[in-house]
Amino acid sequence: MIRLFDIVFSLLGLVCGFPLLVLIAVIGMFDTGSPIFCQVRVGRQQKAFTLVKFRTMKVDTASVATHLASSASITPFGGFLRKTKLDELPQLWNVLKGDMSLVGPRPGLFNQQDLTAARAARGVYDVRPGITGLAQVSEIDMSTPELLAETDQKMIQSFSVKDYFRYILLTVSGKGSGDRVKS
Template sequence: MTLLLIRILDFIFSFFGLLFACPFLIILTIIGYFDTGSPIFIQERVGRNKKPFNLIKFRTMTVGTASVASHLASSASITNFGSFLRKTKLDELPQLWNVLKGEMSLVGPRPNLFNQTELVLERESRGVYNVRPGVTGLSQVNEIDMSTPILLAKTDEQMILTLTISYYFKYILQTVTGSGSGDRVTKD
C-alpha cells in the first residue's frame, strides 16, 4: 500500500512541479543554451528491474565529457553555470518528467550507469533494483555517492526496507533545504 501511495504522490508532485516550474525551466534552458549550446543532458541509466531508461537533466558539464560516474569526471568539465545548477540542485529538475512517466520516484536509490559494474553487482545482490530509482534518498541526504559502491548499496537497501510516507517527505524536505552536496567530481 505504501508503494502505491508513493506512486500517487510522485505523480501529483511531478505533474504540478512541472506545471508550475515550466517558466523557470524555460529560462534555465535558454541560459543553458548560451552556456553549452546543448542545455539538456540525456543519459541511459539502470532503472527498476535493471531496465534501461533515459535520465533527463540540465547539462552541467561541457559537451563531449566522457560518460562516466560524476566522481570519475574532472571538475574542469563543469561549466560556471553548471556549477551553479549543481550547487542549487536545479540540474535535477527535468527529472520530474522521469518521475511523471513512472521511470523514477522522487525518493529512491539514485540511478547508476550500466558501466558501474561493482555498484550494479552490489545493488543487484541487495534487491535495490526491485524499486524505482529516485531523485533523492537516504544516501543523498547523507552525502554518500557512487564513489563508495558498497556503502551506497547498503544504504540504499536500508532506505528501501524502512521507507514510509514519513521518510518519503523527510528525504524530500532535507534535499530541498540543502542536505547533501550532490555528486563529487575529481578535483584538478
C-alpha cells in the same frame, strides 16, 4: 500511495516550474549550446531508461560516473545548477513517466558494474530509482559502491511516507552535497 504522490508532485513541479525550466534551458543554450543532458541509466528491475537533466558539464565530457569526471568539465552555470540542485528539475519528467520516483536509490550507469552487482545482491532494483534518498542526504555518492548499495537497502527496508517527505525536505533545504566531482 507513493506513486500517487510522485505523479501529483512531478506534474505540479513541471507545470508551476515551467517558466524556470524555460529560463534555465535558454541560459544553458548560451552556456553549452545544448542545455539538456540525456543518459541511459539502470532502472527498476535493471531495465534501461533515459534520464533527463540540465547539462552542467561541457558537451564533450566523457559519459562516466560523476565522481570519475573532472571538475574542469563543469561550466560556471553548471556549477550553480549543481549547487542549487536545479539540474535535477527535468527528472520530474522521468518521475511522471514512471521511470523514477522522487525518492529512491539514485540510478547508476550500466558501466558501473561494481555498483550494479552490489545493488542487485541487496534487492535495490526491486524499486524505482529516485532523484533523492537516504544516501544523497547522507552525502554518500557512487564512489563507494558497497556502502551506497547498503545504504539504499537500508532505506528501502525501512521506507515510509514520513521518510518520503523527510528526504525531499532535506534535499530542498540543501542537505547533501549532490554528485561529487573530483577536483
